[in-house]
Amino acid sequence: MQDKLCIKSMHPAALVSLMEELGQPAYRAQQVFRWLSMGVSSFDEMTNLSKALRAELAGRCFITVPSIARRQVSAHDGTVKYLFELGDGSCIETVLMKYEHGYSICLSTQAGCKMGCVFCASYEKGATRNLTPAEIYDQILWAQKDRGVRVSNIVLMGTGEPLDNYDNVLTFLRIVSHPQGLNIGMRHISLSTCGLVPKIDELAQLRLQLTLSVSLHAPTNAIRDKLMPVNKSYPLEKLMPACRRYFELTGRRISFEYAMIRGVNDTPQCAAALVRLLGGMQCHVNLIPLNHVDGSPLKPSTREDLRAFQNALIRKGITTTVRRSLGGDIDASCGQLRRKAAAQKEDDQ
Numbered sequence: 001m002q003d004k005l006c007i008k009s010m011h012p013a014a015l016v017s018l019m020e021e022l023g024q025p026a027y028r029a030q031q032v033f034r035w036l037s038m039g040v041s042s043f044d045e046m047t048n049l050s051k052a053l054r055a056e057l058a059g060r061c062f063i064t065v066p067s068i069a070r071r072q073v074s075a076h077d078g079t080v081k082y083l084f085e086l087g088d089g090s091c092i093e094t095v096l097m098k099y100e101h102g103y104s105i106c107l108s109t110q111a112g113c114k115m116g117c118v119f120c121a122s123y124e125k126g127a128t129r130n131l132t133p134a135e136i137y138d139q140i141l142w143a144q145k146d147r148g149v150r151v152s153n154i155v156l157m158g159t160g161e162p163l164d165n166y167d168n169v170l171t172f173l174r175i176v177s178h179p180q181g182l183n184i185g186m187r188h189i190s191l192s193t194c195g196l197v198p199k200i201d202e203l204a205q206l207r208l209q210l211t212l213s214v215s216l217h218a219p220t221n222a223i224r225d226k227l228m229p230v231n232k233s234y235p236l237e238k239l240m241p242a243c244r245r246y247f248e249l250t251g252r253r254i255s256f257e258y259a260m261i262r263g264v265n266d267t268p269q270c271a272a273a274l275v276r277l278l279g280g281m282q283c284h285v286n287l288i289p290l291n292h293v294d295g296s297p298l299k300p301s302t303r304e305d306l307r308a309f310q311n312a313l314i315r316k317g318i319t320t321t322v323r324r325s326l327g328g329d330i331d332a333s334c335g336q337l338r339r340k341a342a343a344q345k346e347d348d349q
């Protein structure tokens, strides 16, 4: 398969070039793109193409087809968590959530993650690979087919660091937002990063209208260094100016993610330090009650501490919300299902 082209990873403009090469008119590219966005598994399903063209495409290209290795449906709120198995046997997680305004999906961008945040279940030494644009896209296509629904919002907050897989994520964004594809506008997409400064600057240059979420989790380098190894390379004095530049260039408010960890980053002193750090910035703070990860000594903040922290920020004029927790009964948070499946595989052997 390696020498064939992954056709679902191709942006429509690249498909037009491919069709030109094959001596086909440009509108064939649109037809193929539409079929791929409907989640077909083979070229034979593209019934408005001639048999000869289908055979030619099958000779040069392949279509990725993931399989659903596991599916867990929350009895509380209908959240569905998928474990997809990819062509090479790697497994990735995807979460489909139902909100009042429609379906939102949380996508993985890498199989594993090398960032090493201490509170996160996705970190696995050495076991990382970038997902292709097709593999990111497939998570939506297959969840939609499985449930018979249409997704209207995307968050790149599953396993992986999206800006560490920059080119593929960008191609995916252009594919998923294309009017002839799923047509999900950038304003309905959030991209979450642990703070890779040069890539934040690169993204800002594109002036996309997506929401950039920055995983902050601490108001000082002393605390952030302990939680997120990335802070050694890009400490707050580099990260915060990059966030300000991002807002200046795109006009989009940054959303700061802040996982509330008992006794670590949730004190009144931390709230005051965070107010100082964000002073005068157009932003939004999203407090996340820490999801417990098996084997971790870190605990979520108490409800009272969380409210007090939120109020301290709001009093200083910082828009602060608390993330609603969905799918608590199905290990819906990052990396947990994948970890369990991997552990069970080991037990089975």
Ligand code: SAH
Pocket: 115, 117, 119, 120, 121, 156, 157, 158, 159, 160, 161, 162, 192, 193, 194, 195, 213, 214, 215, 257, 258, 259, 288, 289, 290, 291, 292, 293, 333, 334
């Ligand atoms: N690598 C990206 C996106 C994936 S993680 C990033 O770091 O932003 C998505 C979000 O979930 C991040 O804000 C991450 O810090 C947070 N997160 C990871 N593990 C968590 C946990 N156990 N509890 C609460 N939030 C967690």
